[in-house]
Amino acid sequence: MTAVRVAVAFHSGFGHTARQAEAVAAGVGSVDGATAELVPLDELTDATWAALAAADAIVFGAPTYMGSPSAVFKAFAEASSKVWGADLGWRDKIAAGFTNSKAMSGDKLNSLVDFAVFAAQHGMIWVGLDIYPGWSESTASIEDLNRLGSWLGAMAQSDADLSAEKAPPATDLRTAHALGARVATITQRHLRGTLAA
């Protein structure tokens, strides 16, 4: 058991992506020795930056708005340039990402690509999903893990007329949970390797 801390840094305008963030955090917590901290990005305080600095891994999450991460997330990304400028303060942390939107596609992939490029600019190490696309054969089910078929990170879909109590559906929250567990496990391996080196 290796103790690791995973920050889930997220924005959610109406609560749907917050449900996904909570599922990622629960997935982290399902791994022995791993703890998750939810870090909302609506207000960027000293505590926000301290939580991210203390984390071994950061999972970035935001709703897809107009085909990219929400403006609140982008404001956070730009503000993080001060960490970038301080000798790549997040260098070698593990990174991953998730996004939620109303359409099945909704151009969610663009948000995940944005997160991955952002992590690369910070010298972080990106971890994707390791789950074959679900719900993609005639006998497959909407309940399959990774039903939206993403490799780069976890996707969720929320019907536009449903509140955050009802969307995204459990199937997508299970996929988010799986991403959290994977990030925790990979972070443990990464830390053990670093300590052994």
Ligand SMILES: Cc1cc2nc3c(=O)[nH]c(=O)nc-3n(C[C@H](O)[C@H](O)[C@H](O)COP(=O)(O)O)c2cc1C
């Ligand atoms: C300004 C705005 C832009 C949006 N753009 C998209 C989009 O590009 N693709 C999509 O599928 N849904 C889009 N949506 C829908 C949201 O992604 C969806 O309602 C999501 O569940 C909101 O998550 P939240 O409750 O965490 O804010 C948009 C919503 C808003 C408010």
